Amino acid sequence: MSERLKQIGLDRLVRLAWLEKVSTLVLAANDTKTIKSILQDELAGAFRSANKDVRGSLDKTITILLKIWLQPPKNLKSLRDEGLELLKRNSSVERMVIHWGMISAVYPFWSSVAAQIGRLLKLQGTVTSVQIQRRIREQYGERETVSRRARYIIRSFLDWGVLLETERKGIYKAQKALLVDDIRLIAWLVEAALHARGSGAIPLKELIDSSALFPFQIVSARAESLVAISSKLDFLRHGLDEDLIMLKKSPL
Numbered sequence: 001m002s003e004r005l006k007q008i009g010l011d012r013l014v015r016l017a018w019l020e021k022v023s024t025l026v027l028a029a030n031d032t033k034t035i036k037s038i039l040q041d042e043l044a045g046a047f048r049s050a051n052k053d054v055r056g057s058l059d060k061t062i063t064i065l066l067k068i069w070l071q072p073p074k075n076l077k078s079l080r081d082e083g084l085e086l087l088k089r090n091s092s093v094e095r096m097v098i099h100w101g102m103i104s105a106v107y108p109f110w111s112s113v114a115a116q117i118g119r120l121l122k123l124q125g126t127v128t129s130v131q132i133q134r135r136i137r138e139q140y141g142e143r144e145t146v147s148r149r150a151r152y153i154i155r156s157f158l159d160w161g162v163l164l165e166t167e168r169k170g171i172y173k174a175q176k177a178l179l180v181d182d183i184r185l186i187a188w189l190v191e192a193a194l195h196a197r198g199s200g201a202i203p204l205k206e207l208i209d210s211s212a213l214f215p216f217q218i219v220s221a222r223a224e225s226l227v228a229i230s231s232k233l234d235f236l237r238h239g240l241d242e243d244l245i246m247l248k249k250s251p252l
Contacts, residue, residue: 101192111196118211162215201244
């Protein structure tokens with residue numbers, strides 16, 4: 001696992017409505033100071049507590065939100081820009097797909113937790129919080145901070161509606177997968193997923209069917225079509241019927 005992928009970063013609940021708010025403010029061309037001020041006012045109610053550190057929790061949450069849509073890592077700025085363009089024209093369902101792709105690219109830990117959940121759901125239909133945390137600790141190390149941060153991701157998935165609680169506490173099932181059939185959106189999501197994986201060439205079918213994308217049913221797409229749409233993607237024909245998809249190397 002690369003050093004970037006070893007970093008967890010996400011240590012707060014990330015509500016879908018908050019990402020919607022940030023992206024809307026960025027699209028309206030607000031500056032950083034204005035966006036921070038608006039978020040501090042509008043999110044403050046979610047952090048009511050007697051704890052004197054509550055302001056720190058709010059600020060940390062805002063920092064995470066801004067890193068996704070306002071101040072992403074340099075290598076993800078073009079992905080962010082294209083994501084914002086997609087947000088302008090897509091429905092609420094497709095908007096969730098875009099937020100999922102962007103948070104996965106910026107914070108691969110989100111994608112790692114999703115992948116473990118997706119695998120367990122395929123195997124047994126439901127998943128428990130204990131199972132998820134155990135799998136994540138195997139991947140990131142036997143630390144309480146790993147379990148705690150995995151719990152934040154689970155809570156976020158519940159907020160997004162991609163996981164649903166069953167009648168039994170602590171046991172979850174998946175919401176019905178959302179269909180993704182817009183070829184431009186698929187190309188963008190594939191690029192985001194490649195950033196989240198941090199690896200080189202991946203079979204396109206494996207990526208589209210990835211457990212990390214368990215909330216979505218992505219229609220089959222040809223590598224040639226995706227590369228024709230996205231200047232950031234490249235592919236390699238492997239054997240007779242397998243295409244390897246990859247990020248195009250940036251010129252030196």
